[in-house]
Amino acid sequence: MPMTHETRSGGLPPPPALAADAALFLDLDGTLLDFALRPQDVVVAAGLREALQRLHVRLGGALALVSGRPLADIDRLSGLPQLAAAGLHGAQVRTPAGVVEQAPPPAAGLDPVRAHLRGFAERWPGVLVEDKHDALALHYRAAPHAQAAVEAIAADLLRIAGSGFALQHGNRVVELRPAGSDKGTAVVRLLGEPPFAGRLPWMIGDDLTDEHAFRRVNALGGRSVIVGPRRPSAARHALAGPDAVRAWLAEAASAPGPATG
Known part of the structure; x- marks a missing residue:
C-alpha cells in the first residue's frame, strides 16, 4: 500500500x-x-x-x-x-x-534552586543548564542517556522552588517555569x-x-x-x-x- x-x-x-x-x-x-x-x-x-x-x-x-x-x-x-x-x-x-x-516571579525566586544545581551539569557531560532568569531549563539533547537523572533532579528542584513553579517537560528538556x-x-x-x-x-x-x-x-x-x-x-x-x-x-x-x- x-x-x-x-x-x-x-x-x-x-x-x-x-x-x-x-x-x-x-x-x-x-x-x-x-x-x-x-x-x-x-x-x-x-x-x-x-x-x-x-x-x-x-x-x-x-x-x-x-x-x-x-x-x-x-x-x-x-x-x-x-x-x-x-x-x-x-x-x-x-x-x-x-x-x-x-x-510576577514567585517571591522565593530561583536562587535556592541555582545553588542546588551547581555541579550537576559537570557530573553529566552534555547536559546544558539554561538560565532564563525567571525559569531554568535542563537540556539533554546532547546526552540522551541522562534523561532519568535530569528528570530526577528536576523533581527535586520543584520541591525546593515550591508551589510558585511548575515542571514543563519538552523535547529533550525539562524546565522549571512559573506556575499559572x-x-x-x-x-x-x-x-x-x-x-x-x-x-x-x-x-x-x-x-x-x-x-x-x-x-x-x-x-x-x-x-x-x-x-x-x-x-x-x-x-x-x-x-x-x-x-x-x-x-x-x-x-x-x-x-x-x-x-x-
Missing part, C-alpha cells in the same frame, strides 16, 4: 490553506527552527523572516510567536520585534500595541486584543508545551497543527517537520491579496 501524506503524518491530515480570518500563533524551536544541540546554536533558515513579515502584513498584524524562550530571544531570532509574542511559555506576553506583561501561565493562556490573552480579536485561532507547534494551546484553539473552533511524529496529541492536523512548516508558510505568504481558505 503506498504511503500517503496522511499516513506519514501519523493519521492526521495536513492543514488547509491559511484562512482569511486567521489569527496565527507559531512556536519557534522544532516548528519554525530545526533543533540544535544547544539552544543558542539554532539557525534561522533563509527566507523565514521575510515570510513571517509578509504574513504579518497579510493577516493585518494577527500573527504571534509563542515560545518557551524569553522575549529577547524571540526577537533576536525572528528579527521582528514588532510582532506580538509570548515568551517563557506564556509568563511573558507582548501585546500588538507593544505592551509587555510579565507574570502556559501557551494556552497566552493565546487566549492575545485573542482578546485587536487585531486578533474575532479571528479564528491557528496554533502550530511540536512539543508538549504546545498542547495547552492546541486544546484552547480546539475549544474555540480553530486549527491546531502538530509538527513532527510525536503522538498522541490534541492537534487535529500535522506537518512532517520544520521544513514542511516553512514551505507551508512560504506558500501562504506568497499568495496574492488577503489570505484565503
Whole structure:
C-alpha cells in the first residue's frame, strides 16, 4: 500500500490553506527552527523572516510567536520585534500595541534552586543548564542517556522552588517555569486584543508545551497543527517537520491579496 501524506503524518491530515480570518500563533524551536544541540546554536533558515513579515502584513498584524524562550530571544531570532509574542511559555506576553506583561516571579525566586544545581551539569557531560532568569531549563539533547537523572533532579528542584513553579517537560528538556501561565493562556490573552480579536485561532507547534494551546484553539473552533511524529496529541492536523512548516508558510505568504481558505 503506498504511503500517503496522511499516513506519514501519523493519521492526521495536513492543514488547509491559511484562512482569511486567521489569527496565527507559531512556536519557534522544532516548528519554525530545526533543533540544535544547544539552544543558542539554532539557525534561522533563509527566507523565514521575510515570510513571517509578509504574513504579518497579510493577516493585518494577527500573527504571534509563542515560545518557551524569553522575549529577547524571540526577537533576536525572528528579527521582528514588532510582532506580538509570548515568551517563557506564556509568563511573558507582548501585546500588538507593544505592551509587555510579565507574570510576577514567585517571591522565593530561583536562587535556592541555582545553588542546588551547581555541579550537576559537570557530573553529566552534555547536559546544558539554561538560565532564563525567571525559569531554568535542563537540556539533554546532547546526552540522551541522562534523561532519568535530569528528570530526577528536576523533581527535586520543584520541591525546593515550591508551589510558585511548575515542571514543563519538552523535547529533550525539562524546565522549571512559573506556575499559572502556559501557551494556552497566552493565546487566549492575545485573542482578546485587536487585531486578533474575532479571528479564528491557528496554533502550530511540536512539543508538549504546545498542547495547552492546541486544546484552547480546539475549544474555540480553530486549527491546531502538530509538527513532527510525536503522538498522541490534541492537534487535529500535522506537518512532517520544520521544513514542511516553512514551505507551508512560504506558500501562504506568497499568495496574492488577503489570505484565503
